[in-house]
Amino acid sequence: MIYYIGYYIDNEYIHQMKTVVSSISKMNYISSLLENEDSVTLISRSYSIINKIMYSREKKIGDSSYLINFKSYWSFGRITQNLNRLYVNKQLESFCLKNIKSTDVVVIYHSTDDLKLIELLKQKIGCKIVLEVEEIYADVTNDKDLKLRELKAFENCDGFIISVEELYQALKIKKPYIVINGTYKPESLREVSFDDTKIHCIYAGTFDQTKGGALAAVKAAEFLPKEYHVHILGFGTEKQVENIKNEINKVQNKVNCILTYDGLKSGDEYIEFLQKCHIGLCTQIPDAKYVQTSFPSKILVYLANGLRVLSVYIPAIANSKVGNLLYYYNDQNPQVIAQAIRNIDISKPYNSRNELITIDNLAKNEIKELIRNVKK
Numbered sequence: 200m201i202y203y204i205g206y207y208i209d210n211e212y213i214h215q216m217k218t219v220v221s222s223i224s225k226m227n228y229i230s231s232l233l234e235n236e237d238s239v240t241l242i243s244r245s246y247s248i249i250n251k252i253m254y255s256r257e258k259k260i261g262d263s264s265y266l267i268n269f270k271s272y273w274s275f276g277r278i279t280q281n282l283n284r285l286y287v288n289k290q291l292e293s294f295c296l297k298n299i300k301s302t303d304v305v306v307i308y309h310s311t312d313d314l315k316l317i318e319l320l321k322q323k324i325g326c327k328i329v330l331e332v333e334e335i336y337a338d339v340t341n342d343k344d345l346k347l348r349e350l351k352a353f354e355n356c357d358g359f360i361i362s363v364e365e366l367y368q369a370l371k372i373k374k375p376y377i378v379i380n381g382t383y384k385p386e387s388l389r390e391v392s393f394d395d396t397k398i399h400c401i402y403a404g405t406f407d408q409t410k411g412g413a414l415a416a417v418k419a420a421e422f423l424p425k426e427y428h429v430h431i432l433g434f435g436t437e438k439q440v441e442n443i444k445n446e447i448n449k450v451q452n453k454v455n456c457i458l459t460y461d462g463l464k465s466g467d468e469y470i471e472f473l474q475k476c477h478i479g480l481c482t483q484i485p486d487a488k489y490v491q492t493s494f495p496s497k498i499l500v501y502l503a504n505g506l507r508v509l510s511v512y513i514p515a516i517a518n519s520k521v522g523n524l525l526y527y528y529n530d531q532n533p534q535v536i537a538q539a540i541r542n543i544d545i546s547k548p549y550n551s552r553n554e555l556i557t558i559d560n561l562a563k564n565e566i567k568e569l570i571r572n573v574k575k
Contacts, residue, residue, distance in 0.1 A: 200238060217280070225331075244312060308331045329570070333493060375573055408442070413433055420456055432469075
């Protein structure tokens with residue numbers, strides 16, 4: 200049996216329970232790869248973020264995959280959300296002790312909540328642990344104590360699914376690993392469009408100011424001509440959403456192009472919106488330490504939907520399995536970003552989906568080999 204732990208929720212409760220939106224598609228993809236090796240049970244850490252009790256449930260979500268959610272209570276602020284998080288953590292620990300065997304493999308989507316859980320799984324159960332690492336959180340927060348605790352957790356793991364090769368080198372741990380940048384499975388083509396002659400660009404992702412991608416996309420819009428429409432979609436705290444809306448309002452009075460805030464979308468609505476666009480923007484700040492060892496999930500979401508992708512040049516991205524499919528700029532400057540957008544010729548033939556199919560087949564074999572190596 201393979202267990203897969205993370206902040207996962209299906210579309211039914213996407214706006215009602217705590218999750219990390221960018222992780223859902225990656226977890227769906229990894230789960231589909233793992234199903235080729237064994238049955239998979241996804242164990243969700245998600246909890247209620249609205250004024251409603253969420254009850255425990257088990258649901259079949261794939262041919263041989265299941266989802267388990269734990270009970271959480273109504274939430275109306277930070278304190279109650281933290282209490283819910285602790286309550287779900289206790290239920291998760293209890294579930295693991297009762298159900299997981301030493302012969303099982305547990306895949307964990309890395310978060311700071313899992314540091315104690317990894318120790319519990321190793322000391323109390325002795326199962327094999329594969330850690331899926333998108334980034335080292337201490338590098339984002341510059342927290343030395345967290346860095347020590349993360350490294351200790353990494354040492355307790357038996358294998359890794361890593362987002363970029365550079366991240367594995369930063370771990371300085373010799374364990375079996377594979378590199379999966381994100382979801383390589385292409386989305387089916389939808390016959391949708393905005394029914395206009397505009398070139399539609401989209402930034403879809405976090406509004407976190409420390410990453411800076413949303414703000415950079417907004418500011419670049421100021422230097423685009425009337426032929427362009429820039430869409431800003433994403434998520435963040437109430438304050439972060441308010442800030443990005445304010446920035447959009449400021450720039451809207453100056454732009455020749457169209458600049459719109461389009462909220463948070465998920466599921467089919469999100470896919471169809473993406474496929475109406477031509478260019479996906481990955482405009483995060485390049486000099487933050489964590490970007491050298493992380494891979495923005497939005498890049499593969501864009502590629503899976505047939506978009507051309509513009510990214511700031513970062514070796515971890517350029518050297519990835521899809522690095523040759525991207526367009527790049529070198530200076531985190533609104534005018535430079537705008538010029539790079541204008542340099543993309545959308546009339547030229549382009550098919551990112553075919554490239555992803557080849558990489559997807561490779562990933563299936565790699566994850567099968569990883570699980571077998573970890574079990575030895």
